[in-house]
Amino acid sequence: MxxxxxxxxxxxxxxxxxxxxxxxxxxxxxxxxxxxxxxxxxxxxxxxxxxxxxxxxxxxxxxxxxxxxxxxxxxxGIYLAFDGGMHRxxxxxxxxxxxxxxxxxxxxxxxxxxxxxxxxxxxxxxxxxxxxxxxxxxxxxxxxxxxxxxxxxxxxxxxxxxxxxxxxxxxxxxxIYPFAWLGILAEAPPAAEELIYASHPRGFALFSMRSPTRSRNYLQVAVEEKLEDWPEERIWAELNERLGGVAEVRPGPLLEKSLTPLxxxxxxxxxxxxxxxxxxxxxxxxxxxxxxxxxxxxxxxxxxxxxxxxxxxxxxxxxxxxxxxxxxxxxxxxxxxxxxxxxxxxPADSFDEGLRTAQLRHVAxxxxxxxxxxxxxxxxxxxxxxxxxxxxxx
The missing domain is CATH 3.50.50.60 (FAD/NAD(P)-binding domain)
Known part of the structure; x- marks a missing residue:
């Protein structure tokens, strides 16, 4: 054939x-x-x-x-969240x-x-x-x-x-990047109508969606992290922590949980x-x-x-x-x-973090x-x- x-x-x-x-x-x-x-x-x-x-x-x-x-x-559009504010x-x-x-x-x-x-x-x-x-x-x-x-x-x-x-x-x-993404798909409303890219001293977080009732969220974690170390309660608490009070995610049933090296x-x-x-x-x-x-x-x-x-x-x-x-x-x-x-x-390095923060503020x-x-x-x-x-x- x-x-x-x-x-x-x-x-x-x-x-x-x-x-x-x-x-x-x-x-x-x-x-x-x-x-x-x-x-x-x-x-x-x-x-x-x-x-x-x-x-x-x-x-x-x-x-x-x-x-x-x-x-x-x-x-x-998208949102950049950092320093306690949201920039669209x-x-x-x-x-x-x-x-x-x-x-x-x-x-x-x-x-x-x-x-x-x-x-x-x-x-x-x-x-x-x-x-x-x-x-x-x-x-x-x-x-x-x-x-x-x-x-x-x-x-x-x-x-x-x-x-x-x-x-x-x-x-x-x-x-190879020195971190990974912990991702969840949840039957829960998204944190906002558009994607939020959140920069926080504890690490990056992304808040996205698949529909008005289904959210897809990610957390920056260390490459050696394991899924079993992240129960649902810890994930939702960390997501809200990294939003820095500019928005809120409401917990919902998890449909999928994964770790992805970058x-x-x-x-x-x-x-x-x-x-x-x-x-x-x-x-x-x-x-x-x-x-x-x-x-x-x-x-x-x-x-x-x-x-x-x-x-x-x-x-x-x-x-x-x-x-x-x-x-x-x-x-x-x-x-x-x-x-x-x-x-x-x-990043882990404090000098790199200073440069990154300066660049992020410059973008805003x-x-x-x-x-x-x-x-x-x-x-x-x-x-x-x-x-x-x-x-x-x-």
Missing amino acids: AKKVGVVGAGPAGLLLAYLLHREGIEVVVLEARSRAYLEQSPHRIRAGVLEWGSQEVLLQAGLGERMLAQGLEHR LDFPSLTGKSIWVYGQQFVVQDMIQAHLAAGGEIRFEHEVLGLEDGGLVYRTPEGAVERLACDFVVGADGSHSRLRAQIPKARVHQK RSLVVEPMQHGRFFLMGDAAHVVPPTGAKGMNLALCDAVLLYRALLAYYRRGEEGPLLRYTQDALRHVWQAELFSYFMTTLLHT ESPHLQRFLAENYVGLYTSGRHPGLLSQEV
């Missing part, structure tokens, strides 16, 4: 690329090691849900945004754009449903074992080892990618021959900047355009430039994520720094350089 494009991984990057290619009549198949139920319903898949302005435009133009508009939340950054006044809060799990659900409804092919519970000349080797749910011949292979198999090693002599740029990673190059990496397989960002899903969608749009140029007109240039073009938006997102992480998290006072933060938050590349699927002829 042969396909023009084989995609490994049914996350946002792989699913969007497959859906767009299938819509153009290009034969594509997605191989995914997990079950459909796990991808769509598992509480372990509840992840970030901030869509840049350009990302929500991409979903709308692709015909994937109906439920996002009905159930998602448009946010026109108004995105439309600073950039003319806003962002959308809509959980990644819902994006994946929408993409799977739309792709299958359009006759696209996703083979769930098919574990890819490796690459071979001209295609992929995988194991079926019954345990049989089979091969898929294809023109191009795309690795979109997540932050712990097995296919990343298929790029010989790849450079892996990595930064790291940054960039693989260079993101391609070798006819093999390409996308999404978390190619780059990882700390969640502080809300860039992970947006980068995945950016990669998918870029590779979609390059493959379309190849199949429509035989042009190989965009494919050859994929890494070069992708690294522009990747490193910009890494820069912003690093900026937000170091701006908001309390400077319209120039506020615009830098806002234009990166709403998306420099999805909103500007990559303005959408249908706005540029391919």
Whole structure:
């Protein structure tokens, strides 16, 4: 069996690329090691849900945004809480754009449903074992080892990618941060109508939401912390402590609790021959900047355009430039994520803490720094350089 494009991984990057290619009549198949139920319903898949302005435009133009508009939340700014006060950054006044809060799990659900409804092919519970000349080797749910011949292979198999090693002599740029996030999803009203990024001497806290009745909150903790050391009462008390009295969170039943170490990673190059990496397989960002899903969608749009140029007109240039073009938006997102992480998290070193506090106060006072933060938050590349699927002829 042969396909023009084989995609490994049914996350946002792989699913969007497959859906767009299938819509153009290009034969594509997605191989995914997990079950459909796990991808769509598992509480372990509840992840970030901030869509840049350009990302929500991409979903709308692709015909994937109906439920996002009905159930998602448009946010026109964020709050910075520190020194006993709240400072709001108004995105439309600073950039003319806003962002959308809509959980990644819902994006994946929408993409799977739309792709299958359009006759696209996703083979769930098919574990890819490796690459071979001209295609992929995988194991079926019954345990049989089979091969898929294809023109191009795309690795979109997540932050712990097995296919990343298929790029010989790849450079892996990595930064490990000295703290982790303790995250909860709770059936409780959010602390505010928009996200609050709280800086406190005890550590950073983020107050976000999935709906008007469901909150998603995070605490900066030491990397060696254990979940069992954080009972519900301690979590709610610490969240309110770090708000510093500027707002209040009301406790509610916990639906999920997790610990996430923070790291940054960039693989260079993101391609070798006819093999390409996308999404978390190619780059990882700390969640502080809300860039992970947006980068995945950016990669998918870029590779979609390059493959379309190849199949429509035989042009190989965009494919050859994929890494070069992708690294522009990747490193910009890494820069912003690093900026937000170091701006908001309390370091152990007192000198670093003094510098961080000075910078945070400067952000609150400077319209120039506020615009830098806002234009990166709403998306420099999805909103500007990559303005959408249908706005540029391919």
